Each structure stands twice: as structure tokens, then as C-alpha cells.
Amino acid sequence: xxxxxxxxxxxxxxxxxxAEATRRGHHATIIDPAPAAGATYAAAGxxxxxxxxxxxxxxxxxxxxxSARLYPGFVAGLGETGxxxxxxxxxxxxxxxxxxxxxxxxxxxxxxxxxHEITSREARRLxxxxxxxxxxxxxxxxxxxxxxxxxxxxxxxxxxxxxxxxVSETAAGLITDADGAVVGVQLASGEVIPADETVVxxxxxxxALTGLPEGLRLPLxxxxxxxxxxxxxxxxxxxxxxxxxxxxRGHPVYLVPRGDGTVVIGATQREDGSADVSAGxxxxxxxxxxxxxxxxxxxxxxxxxCRARPGTPDNAPLLGRVAAGTEGLPGLVVATGFFxxxxxxxPVAARICADLIDGVQIAAQLQQFxxxxxxxxxxxxxx
Amino acid sequence: xxxxxxxxxxLGSRLIMGTGGAPSLDGLGEAxxxxxxxxxxxxxxxxxxxxxxxxxxxxxxxGIRVLPNTAGCYxxxxxxxxxxxxxxxxxxxxxxxxxxxxxETLLPDAVELVEATEALVNRGFKVFAxxxxxxxxxxxxxxxGAAAVMPLGAxxxxxxxxxxxxxxxxxxxxxxxxxxxxxxxxxxxxxALAMELGCDAVLLATAVTRAQHPVRMAEAFKHAVIxxxxxxxxxxxxxxxxxxxxxxxxxxxxx
Numbered sequence: 001x002x003x004x005x006x007x008x009x010x011x012x013x014x015x016x017x018x019a020e021a022t023r024r025g026h027h028a029t030i031i032d033p034a035p036a037a038g039a040t041y042a043a044a045g046x047x048x049x050x051x052x053x054x055x056x057x058x059x060x061x062x063x064x065x066x067s068a069r070l071y072p073g074f075v076a077g078l079g080e081t082g083x084x085x086x087x088x089x090x091x092x093x094x095x096x097x098x099x100x101x102x103x104x105x106x107x108x109x110x111x112x113x114x115x116h117e118i119t120s121r122e123a124r125r126l127x128x129x130x131x132x133x134x135x136x137x138x139x140x141x142x143x144x145x146x147x148x149x150x151x152x153x154x155x156x157x158x159x160x161x162x163x164x165x166x167v168s169e170t171a172a173g174l175i176t177d178a179d180g181a182v183v184g185v186q187l188a189s190g191e192v193i194p195a196d197e198t199v200v201x202x203x204x205x206x207x208a209l210t211g212l213p214e215g216l217r218l219p220l221x222x223x224x225x226x227x228x229x230x231x232x233x234x235x236x237x238x239x240x241x242x243x244x245x246x247x248x249r250g251h252p253v254y255l256v257p258r259g260d261g262t263v264v265i266g267a268t269q270r271e272d273g274s275a276d277v278s279a280g281x282x283x284x285x286x287x288x289x290x291x292x293x294x295x296x297x298x299x300x301x302x303x304x305x306c307r308a309r310p311g312t313p314d315n316a317p318l319l320g321r322v323a324a325g326t327e328g329l330p331g332l333v334v335a336t337g338f339f340x341x342x343x344x345x346x347p348v349a350a351r352i353c354a355d356l357i358d359g360v361q362i363a364a365q366l367q368q369f370x371x372x373x374x375x376x377x378x379x380x381x382x383x
Numbered sequence: 384x385x386x387x388x389x390x391x392x393x394l395g396s397r398l399i400m401g402t403g404g405a406p407s408l409d410g411l412g413e414a415x416x417x418x419x420x421x422x423x424x425x426x427x428x429x430x431x432x433x434x435x436x437x438x439x440x441x442x443x444x445x446g447i448r449v450l451p452n453t454a455g456c457y458x459x460x461x462x463x464x465x466x467x468x469x470x471x472x473x474x475x476x477x478x479x480x481x482x483x484x485x486x487e488t489l490l491p492d493a494v495e496l497v498e499a500t501e502a503l504v505n506r507g508f509k510v511f512a513x514x515x516x517x518x519x520x521x522x523x524x525x526x527x528g529a530a531a532v533m534p535l536g537a538x539x540x541x542x543x544x545x546x547x548x549x550x551x552x553x554x555x556x557x558x559x560x561x562x563x564x565x566x567x568x569x570x571x572x573x574x575a576l577a578m579e580l581g582c583d584a585v586l587l588a589t590a591v592t593r594a595q596h597p598v599r600m601a602e603a604f605k606h607a608v609i610x611x612x613x614x615x616x617x618x619x620x621x622x623x624x625x626x627x628x629x630x631x632x633x634x635x636x637x638x
Binding site: 054055056057103107219220221250270271272273274311312313314315 | 406407408409410412428429430431436437438441540595596597
């Protein structure tokens, strides 16, 4: 049965969900005053379930691995998305950095992930731009990349071509019927967009929507990141072929080479409340990137960007139906709080949301991220 | 365990925690609960107060008192401004004063520290001064009106333990205000040693937040601080050259 799906938020996640719903024969409307201009605009696009593994976040791994597996099919037919299946090199600067990565490797192997310890000499043979001052390196062949700006543009084009309306307005809230079911979206202008299913995918702004279910708490907080884009002069091409991640005196940094001859260097994590690019953050990124790859100093600094990631208390997304333990609140799907993993998790989030809309059973391990897990909602209130 | 009194406030735990390096808010919350801490320091430069979902709300929810700190400041002026920011946002006149010399060592800059302590005391702050393991400097900070001195065991984040136990002992023996061993703690025995040396409390962050199992480490430190405090006041035996049987021979039948 074809449904009308309203998607609030045209970041990478919202676009992905709208695209998947459209592919399945539903009719989508996307609501966002500035599509793909938030965290998506800043993101480096690393698809790195292996090197992004953090202690205490193992639960997220089922989701990140599944999404990485879905990526080739997700980008197929979209045209230019910058999707590349080159692996990721992880480099350690000092002995403690190396020990930290060696410990993490044990955790990665225990999870069945593929990572190889290589010598710094081998790493430099693969990537001659790496500096000589490394203590060790690891290779994660399964960690790939996509260009989030290209991917979101391709998704928008595909959606527009398939007749999806993109409403350039701010969503004010949800419209509910007498039983509490969500039946549409109210725009800031007052206009109402009726919908069979409404997907809340507007990142940090989700918590401010009116008409959210009684008692639902979406504990989102802005975790700002500074990120740089640099151009490699002709004389230095090819600069890097694979993504380089590093730990430099305990600070993480990454360099992602794009097909268009640019390099993305990121990213800081700040909770200081400032949406401006931080001079200290830029300094730290360039310093650490140049420590790993000395020729960074020869590149042209084209862009400095700051955006906020939507963080949650457990670093995992708020994804699914509200009160899913019971029947689930009809008409509403939440997909926000993707924090560092929005780009990577887009295909799996799109599939899960489309499955929820279609009433398809979802694997238990992908279902642990209910959006009301931080709320005290009595089951009766939605019975 | 006997309670710790600072500036008229009684703390049941002698373990003060920091939040830097925590992988997630939930993980941090669990670790803080496991540590039993009642006082936790937060860098005012790194966290904005008042969003309803921040680290400050986490502390409030768990009933943990917040100690704003001036981490990331290199000059007395920056430190004073950051302390004012903390006082305004959090409505406390407590501040952990950190004025560091350089990023390589993160060691305190003694001259700026003295200047900032004087300025902040004049402005009515209760200054918890993060300082080098220098008995002369620690004494100077006390005379300037610091509420507590916090000598380092080793540079921040190194986990090297207490590099100069003798100096820490000397600082304790001359102090009339609480002495908190701050920075350098790597594992439980380091914290126990600090307490055995006579420190009134231990402050640590990295050793828990960057551990593979932060909750387990936090619990280890909770017990280590209690054990160290008990040992410090339990009257340890003298060290001897020769063995001494633990049961005396007196009163045994001579067979």
C-alpha cells in the first residue's frame, strides 16, 4: 500500500529515508528550509565501522557494520557520490599512541573485524606522503568513504526527479488526532502537510518540535566539530590514496583524500556552545595532520567549517517508533541523534524506517535504539 | 571513612573526579556513580552550561557537586575570566585554578598561577590551586589564601603515578589547608599511595575516562582511596631489616 510519508529534515539521514520510501513506492514530502546544510555539509564521509569502534560502544557495531554492507547498493544508480572502497590506514605518532591502537586492535579482532598491524615502513610504502616519525600503523581494508555533499546532492536530484516535493520551510510541530496518532506536520508558516507517516529526522531541532508524544524526551545536545578542506597543488599529486587516521599524542585526527584533488582534515569535538570555527581547533587539526603528513603545510586552505553533531547520552541514535514495546505510536518514526555516524548509518536507518513504515519485522540487534529509551513513558499512555 | 571538609562543605568521598576524555555522557555517568565521588570538576572552556542535556545536568541529576576549572588557560588573565564565567553560569565561588605553561607538558606556570590565585582570592573565589609538586610554591599559594592546594603526581594524562613522593609528603606536612593529589594517576595503587602520603583527597580523570572499562576502574579508585586513607591513619609498622615472627614466642609451652 502506497503511503504519504512526510520527512522532517533533509540532512543525509532524512534524504536517505525519503529515497528508500520512494524506491518502495511511497510518496514522500521533505521539509527543510536548507537541505543538506547542517552536519551533512561538514561531514568527512568516512564509512569506518572498524576504526570508529570505541570502547563501550560495541552495541552500535551491529548497526554500523550492517550499514557499511548496504552502502554499495544504496549509492548504486545515484551517479556521482564519491563512494570509494579504498581502505583506511591508521597511524600512531608516539609509543603511547601505538599502545592505545594496539589495545583497540584486540577489541576490533574480538568483534571479528578485519584490521592488520603493519610496520611504519610498510605504511609509508603504501602512502609515501606519510612522515617518517611514526611508531606504527594499522590497516583496515573495510573502512571506506563517500562524499556527503555529492551524495546528498545526488539524493536530492533523484528525489526531485521522482516527483518528491521539497518544502523549503521550517517544521514547527506534529499534528496529532484524538488518539494521539501523528497525522501530519505543521509548518512554521501555519500550513499543514497531512501524512500517513511522519519521520522526524531534523537532527538537533527534533527536540523543539511541538506535538511530540507526551513524556517523550529526546536528549540531544550539540557537539560542535571544526573541519577543514584543503586543495592539493598539482605538483604534489597524488597526495594520498587512502584515508589516513592517526592518534597524535593522544589526539585523534584524520585526512580524507577526495577524487577531486581536495583533502578533508577533521575533526574537533567541542561542547563549548560555540557555532563559530574555533581558531584553537583549526590550529590543533593542522598541527596534528602535519605531524603525520608533513606536506600538509604545502596545501591550499580552502574552507573551514563548523557544524554541530546531534549527540545523545550513549552516542547511539534515536531510531524507531515511539512506545515500540506496545503497539507503537501510529504515524510517527524518529531518526535523529546520529552523532558522529550519520553518514555511515544512513543506508541502515533508511531501511529500518522504510521497514517500520511497511510493517516489516526488524532484526532484534538493529532494534535497540528506540527513541524513547531515555524517557519515562508509561506504556498505558499509548495503549 | 572520615569525612573531608573544604570551605565548610563536608564530602563523604575523598575521590574527586574530572570529566575530560569521557567517551559518552552515559558512560561518564556510570563511572562517576561507581567512583562514589561527590565532587567533580568540569572545564568551563570546553562545556557550555544550561542546555538541559549537558554534562552539568548529568552531575545535577546524580547529586554531584560541580567544581568548575580553568583548563586550557595559559595566562592569569584568561584564568580569571574563565573562573568568572564558571561562577556566573554555575553559581559557585569554587574554582579549580589551572594555568598551564605549554601544551607539551601541561605543567602549571608557577608565576601566572600565583598571580591568578591572588586575583581570584581578592574577587571572593575559593581557589583550588593546581600546582607543581613544589613545597615552596604550595606554601605560597596557601599564604595567598587558596582553599586547597592540588599538587600533581605527574603531568596531566601521563598515568606515571607519583614521581616525587617525598615532595608530596613535605607539602602535606606543612599545609594547613586540604592537599589534593591531582594529575598523573594511572592505576589504583597510585591513588592509595597518595592517601598514604597524607593527602586529603585524590583528583583524577583520564585514568578512568580513557580506561577500557571506565566503570571498573572507577570502582577500583573508590576502594583505593578508602584503603589509602585507612592505612594513612592506621599506624603502619616500621620497616625492619630483619624478619619478625607475627606471633610472639612468649607464653608457648617449652617442650
